[in-house]
Amino acid sequence: MTNQLKLSEQQWFKTPAIVSTALFLGVIAISFGAIFIRWSExxxxxxxTVFNRFWLGSVVFGLWHSGLTIRQWFWGDKSVQQEAYTRQDFLLLLGAGTFFAASLVLVAWSLTQTSVAxxxxxxxxxxxxxxxxxxxxxSVGFNRQFLIGMVIATGGAIAIELDQLGGATNNLLGDVAAIISxxxxxxxxxxxxxxxTKFTPMTIQLWICAIAxxxxxxIVLLSGDKFFPSTFGGWLAVISFSLVCQxxxxxxxxxxxxxxxxVVVSLFHLLEPVFAGVFAFVIFSEKLSFSHWVGFAVVLIGLYLVVSSQAAVHSSQKRRSGSRSIFINIC
Structure with a gap:
């Protein structure tokens, strides 16, 4: 039997407004990535460019973490959380950093092998x-409204690239790389x-950036590419890329x-190409087709169904903490 993700009325009014807004703003920030990559190319x-994004992020979060630790040592700040790491934690952190780096590398490489669309x-x-x-x-189950919203949002994201798919040239290896990403x-x-369920966003970010x-x-070393920019504009691009997107x-x-x-967070990622297209229109005067605007509207409709569904939010901390051990055992 699957566990339906349910949310009581009390939980619903506590979480969605702030959390959904944070997620929406996060996707907007990430959407600037294409602009910064184009700027630094x-x-x-x-x-x-992605390598610089991560090592600069490691510096930012490393200094942040060091500052919190020093504050605890000298001022006895009890609000600073001290996490005790287990073997499972290390495996999960290693997996998160490796998976994220692999995803970005593969999608970047696929763009050189197949069409952007x-x-x-x-x-x-x-x-x-x-x-x-x-x-x-x-064993997570999803109700009908959630599944309908997911299908609609995914269809809207595909519609955004519809006008470019007709004349697009593809390469099998590039297509496979995009799917694996x-x-x-x-x-x-x-x-x-x-x-x-255990760590703060800052701690997770520090590990992800360092591992990535x-x-x-x-990979950069074997590719023969230059590691670091050599001009002020280049440094401004990669620093902005790291601070804004990461x-x-x-x-x-x-x-x-x-x-x-x-699942909900991954669906919100569908808005990334939408915002990227809007930013390209504003900054680089790139034209937005009719399918872009239609796709944008369809994605928003799908996301509304998803977020308003009771399946959007976890039912309890207990289910999630228990799933940590399940994930490790399967891996």
Whole structure:
């Protein structure tokens, strides 16, 4: 029997307004990623740009964590949480950093092998894999409204690229890479959802950025790409990329995973190409087609059905804490 994700009225009025707003703002921040990558492409490859995003994020969260630790040592601040790490915690943190780095590398590489439209559509299949993972690993069930909203939102995301799919050229390896990137993104969200039962967003971000930096270093080294920018504009691009997309954007997404399921968060990711297109229209004067606006409206309708569904939020902390051990045992 599956566990239906239910939410009492009292819980509903406590969580959705703030958490959903945080998630929405987080997706907006992440949507600037395409702008920053395009800004830095005059000096760095996309993979090198992502590498800089993570090592700069490691510095930010490392300094933040050190400041909190020093404050506790010298001022005895009891509000600073001291987490005791277990073997399961290390495995989950290692998985989160590796999965996220792999997802970004694969989607960046797929863009060099297949069309942007096809790569975007295939990468946007992440909610399907997230739902499948939640169902297989944690026996999570979804009500009819939730499933209808998910189908509508995914269809809207595909509609955004509809006008480009007709003349798009594809490469099988590029298509496969985009699909696998969606699988890794789903795995990343499922793992972080479990980590949020114990750790703060800052702690999770520190580990993710550090692990992703280690994973990406040999990839950039073997590719022969330049590691760091050499001009002020290049540094401004990668610093903005890290602060806006990683520190702020993913910080808000990870925060929202304490109350919202990884499936809901993955569905909100469907808004990323929508906002990216709007920002490109404003900054680079790129035209937005009719399918963009239709897709935007359809995605919003689907997300409204998902978030208003009782399946959008976890039923209790007990189910989630228990799923941590299930996830580790299966892995």
């Amino acid at each position: 005059y000096e760095l490859s996309p993979i090198a 096809i790569s975007t559509v295939l990468h946007n299949l992440a909610p399907i894999f997230t739902s499948l993972g939640a169902w297989l690993l944690f 969606a699988v890794f993104l789903a795995a990343y969200l499922l793992v972080v959802e479990q980590l949020r 930096t280690v994973v990406l270093f040999p 520190v702020l954007g993913h910080g808000l997404l990870i925060y929202s995973l304490e109350k919202l399921s990884s």
